[in-house]
Amino acid sequence: MSTTMWVLVAALFVCVALSAFFSSSETAYSAVSKVRLKMLQADGSKRAALALKLAEDYDKLLTTILVGNNVVNIAGTSIATVLFTAWVGNYGATVSTVVMTVLVLIFGEVSPKALAKESPERIAMSFAPVLNMIVKLLLPVNALFKLWRRLLSRVFKPQEDESRIEAELMTMVDEAEHEGDMDAHEGELIRSAIEFNDLDVLSIMTPRVDVTALEDTASMEVAADVFRESGFSRIPVYHEDMDHVVGILHEKDFYVLQHAGCKDIRQIMAAPVMAPSTLKVSKLLKLFQQTKTHMVVVLDEFGGTEGIVTMEDVLEELVGEIYDEHDIISQDVIPLEDGSCLVDGSVQLSELLESLDVEDTFEAETVGGWAAEVLGCIPAVSACFETELLCGQVTQMDKRRVTQVRVWKKQPAHMAQA
Template sequence: MENWINFGIALLLVAINGFFVAAEFALVKARPSRLEQLALGGNLFAKVANWLARRLDASLSACQLGITLASLALGWVGEPAFHHLIEPVFAWMGISNPDVLHYVSLAFAFTTITALHLVVGEQAPKIFAIRKPEPMAVWCALPLAGFYYVAYPLLVALNWITSLLLRSIGVEAVDEHGTPHTEEELRNLVAQSHVHGELTRSEAQLINAVLEFDDQSAHQIMTPRTDVITLSMDAPIEDWITTIRKYRFSRYPVVEQSLEKAVGVLHIQHLVGLDLSQPLDRAALLQPPNFVPETIPIKTLLQHFKSSQSLLAFVVDEHGTVVGVVTLEDVLEELVGELEDEFDEQVRDIVPEDDQTFRVLGQTPLDDINKAMGLTLQSHDSDSLGGFVMQHLGRVAEQGDVIQIDGAKIEILRVEGPRIVSMRVRLSAPLASLDAPTSTDDNEDSAAQ
């Protein structure tokens, strides 16, 4: 009878061990925001679970203490109980030598209790808690809180001894569970959430765009100087109207001779309702010019647009030369993708000709090329493929020039003056799959062509 009592105690200890394992992993995996939401619903178990989660280190110490005590007790009670229950079975099978019978029974009992401990007391509750952390944390809350209070003096003593030991060897105890995630870890979490269906593709792309947001500068998103459409301050008003009707932008830089002599920015709504046959005070129609350095991070640029109430800025380099213009729309497109209106004509930067060959615009960013084609092109001086090719050539590119780089051959298809307009990129091996090509809009809300 005593053996059967010990056998029942052993099974109970396995269940207790499983309880503490499940509680530990549930508290680690549970989202604090979800537990707070459940607690606000008035559920007592959820309130206790939220209380334990706010004291995560102490709660996990209680779980570890419970696991250790249960495991030690199981080894003390379980093996003898299983040994004495199994010994008669082996004797019935014909094992008569007392020593052989003892060791075979002991080995079988050890194997059985170990398997039971691992499967029922460790793996099963751990996996269940990982897959359903919030429900498990809520279910375990009250018993764990009771054990936490009962064992609190012992937990304090053990934590004090641990801290003393760590300090003696020059290590400061830290709250490892409060360590923030790195940007790369956040990207991995987003990718895993997308794979498991917790985030849609568009949600994952938006979060990744936010993480990349502050890594870019105005120089990388601006409309280059060569593409900027301007209005001359001295030109007849009829020329202004012709240009506005042709390009259909909402804002235009107004200059005297060059962008370095920018007078201001014209919004076409300021022309609405005016009698254009009469002399106009053009200066009164313009917003003051707004200049930003090309190195300004786009996060800072966004704040600049919000504070200045000017949605178009002239981008200048270290020498004070205007190298392009940038708009609020350019900044927002880095987060949400291309924004097109009824006048925009979609022009794709990367157009596949087959699974190995692509027609690419010279202004296409290197990052887009690398993502779409699986390449690793890098340049400290150029952000676009055209600039990368020009740097590789070491001279002004000409139509028909061909360069060979790791993984691809690039042929110049069209140039306009010193600028590369389009190229053909042929990969050394076909892509197994191609992401949707990046598309850009030549008619952005800036004065870009």
């Protein structure tokens, strides 16, 4: 075999090696942890700093890698065609196609990418100097592709779909839990944080009928009794009716000033902070921070009091129920042996229906409101109702308010007949 042929064989193996280099680089930089690189950079690693610089501008790097990979693959295929044509004549093109496909797939794509996925940081740092040099050499090409990408982005720019992004994040959390990379508590915390922006104040507030409040003419003795019996540290104060909340009475301030001889709760209470029921919980949290308060009065669209919301309510949406020494711990949903369950009337209807895998097509916000909506009147104890998929029975009332409902799913028709 002539010297020229040996040179071509060597060039062919160089092309396959470069294909492996570019393929592994692509996988390494797509999977590399920037946080890990920043930590290594802080420890004084120059290669980590260079790899981080390349990773920060991944679009430019990807263009460089793809151009380089295509060039060496085309060059390798051309060289292989020349070699096999010289060796096997007219069948050279066919043989070179088969051989190059196998070589590139095994040694230029699958194997290097598998190795790079196992150690992305190590590969990224090892290849960083060479890649940086190639990026600089291909600056004109990168500039052209950058203009082309901008043009494509303007023409085909997709609309942002927040619900799709949230669904993808939820799927990632589920997969991390399934694979053991995250425990159930961590997963639940992340899910709560993802859903946080979708919640409004109405979904977490204490409704007006459940609010413990004081009239502004109440005596200091009455206020002391309310603090002692309720166990609350803050109580709204209203003038004449709950639609006119005029202050928030703080337990600590109350007892300090009572001891000092104060006789009027109006001199102790702080000005109330108001918020509409449609306010998002994320903005409510900022309102708490700005006003340095822990209780906000929630208003309906007509300016009347709809309820109250506290800092604790917001935190419970993130970390789950928080109990103090005064709280009576009760279950909102109590499963029964017959397959039904007793549900507190204040439970969000959407949460109940989601747990039962039933679509929410109702106007009511709570389970108690749902019972009244389906019955079409103010319910009475033992009143039964049914929807397309569910049955219910009112089991407890507090005056005109439903406080507990027994709920069960209907049996499929074929099972009921059997």
